[in-house]
Amino acid sequence: MLPGVAQRPVRLQPRRARALVRRLLAWFAAHARDLPWRRTRDPYAIWISEIMLQQTQVKTVLPYWERWMRALPDVGAVARARSVTLHKLWEGLGYYGRVRNLQRAARRIVREHGGRVPERFEELLALPGVGRYTAGAIASIAFNQPRPVLDGNVTRVLTRLFGIAGDPREAQTRARLWALAEMLVQEAARLREWERPCSQFNQALMELGALICTPRAPKCADCPLQTACTAHRAGRPESFPARRRAAPALRKRVLVLVLAYRGRFLVRQRPPTGVNARLWEFPNVELAGSEAGAGPSRDALRRALCNGQPSDAPARRDTGPLPSTLSRLTTLQHSITRYRFTLDVYGGEISDTPPRWPGRWLSLRQLQRLPLAGAHRKILARLMLR
Numbered sequence: 001m002l003p004g005v006a007q008r009p010v011r012l013q014p015r016r017a018r019a020l021v022r023r024l025l026a027w028f029a030a031h032a033r034d035l036p037w038r039r040t041r042d043p044y045a046i047w048i049s050e051i052m053l054q055q056t057q058v059k060t061v062l063p064y065w066e067r068w069m070r071a072l073p074d075v076g077a078v079a080r081a082r083s084v085t086l087h088k089l090w091e092g093l094g095y096y097g098r099v100r101n102l103q104r105a106a107r108r109i110v111r112e113h114g115g116r117v118p119e120r121f122e123e124l125l126a127l128p129g130v131g132r133y134t135a136g137a138i139a140s141i142a143f144n145q146p147r148p149v150l151d152g153n154v155t156r157v158l159t160r161l162f163g164i165a166g167d168p169r170e171a172q173t174r175a176r177l178w179a180l181a182e183m184l185v186q187e188a189a190r191l192r193e194w195e196r197p198c199s200q201f202n203q204a205l206m207e208l209g210a211l212i213c214t215p216r217a218p219k220c221a222d223c224p225l226q227t228a229c230t231a232h233r234a235g236r237p238e239s240f241p242a243r244r245r246a247a248p249a250l251r252k253r254v255l256v257l258v259l260a261y262r263g264r265f266l267v268r269q270r271p272p273t274g275v276n277a278r279l280w281e282f283p284n285v286e287l288a289g290s291e292a293g294a295g296p297s298r299d300a301l302r303r304a305l306c307n308g309q310p311s312d313a314p315a316r317r318d319t320g321p322l323p324s325t326l327s328r329l330t331t332l333q334h335s336i337t338r339y340r341f342t343l344d345v346y347g348g349e350i351s352d353t354p355p356r357w358p359g360r361w362l363s364l365r366q367l368q369r370l371p372l373a374g375a376h377r378k379i380l381a382r383l384m385l386r
């Protein structure tokens with residue numbers, strides 16, 4: 001264990017808490033990034049930014065947020081939007097459950113709160129897709145309430161600052177971190193000299209984690225909390241927070257078929273639940289280890305064209321003749337969480353009227369308007385270049 005590292009609840013004296021809060025607020029006032037959702041107090045705009053920023057970097061979110069706010073400027077617009085519009089606006093951000101929850105929450109806000117994002121923490125927490133972190137972020141950032149936030153950045157700053165050695169995914173350590181975040185934001189609320197101190201303080205904590213107290217090579221020399229920081233004193237800031245070993249990556253091989261008939265391409269929509277739910281894709285199927293390498297077998301083609309159904313499924317009887325001349329278009333690598341996909345993309349023209357394979361035949365223009373799963377968007381981009 002490192003010297004000074006905490007195993008018990010951290011006691012935080014009000015004077016020390018106040019000093020930390022003041023330093024952080026002053027640093028934020030001088031160094032905060034100018035982000036568009038920081039120029040507004042509109043709780044709707046802040047809510048959208050918080051949902052987009054989950055698991056996603058600021059620079060990725062910026063164009064998405066701008067586009068979303070132009071297309072759907074208020075809660076009512078989200079509640080009324082078509083599913084395809086929402087998914088297209090979210091296309092590429094991943095974790096598509098977020099956008100479906102956004103619409104469910106928007107509809108509830110219209111129904112129960114007259115279209116205005118509620119101020120009460122408990123009402124925020126009751127919205128679909130809004131957990132303790134997001135409710136705390138909206139309550140504090142938009143409404144300046146003394147509610148704590150605890151995301152990855154805040155966890156890193158607090159574990160290092162207070163030398164908390166436990167794994168933040170364990171309940172006891174998490175509870176300790178929430179308690180510390182709460183003590184600090186409540187201390188911020190007492191500072192009358194600052195305008196909207198709870199809002200500023202929580203953003204400051206997150207900003208410090210994003211810009212200075214980074215996972216690798218934290219810039220302790222530029223940190224306003226350096227003299228108070230346990231991990232810095234111990235000389236090993238990167239040892240915090242404690243990490244479990246990452247699960248090993250899982251490799252998968254997928255056959256993708258790009259079939260063209262009279263200038264249209266066969267695509268289908270994914271089911272309403274699961275990974276990439278409701279997004280569109282070219283017919284594809286996961287290959288068994290023994291199928292990888294050589295060209296696509298007749299069985300793999302058939303499985304891809306009938307939505308991966310097993311060989312004895314009734315739908316297979318309707319697949320008709322398989323395309324006979326296919327050529328390899330490309331091989332793509334794509335990752336989702338710990339899965340590493342290699343996609344063997346084969347394509348071919350169908351000259352006779354195609355059998356009734358599941359899916360729709362759409363032009364390139366129509367495909368561009370649809371929300372496509374990530375790897376399939378890359379395939380479409382290549383088709384557009386041909």
Ligand code: SF4
Pocket residue numbers: 157160161212213214218219220223224225226227229230231232237
């Ligand atoms: S001194 Fe270093 S480790 Fe400590 S909070 Fe600042 S950046 Fe993080």
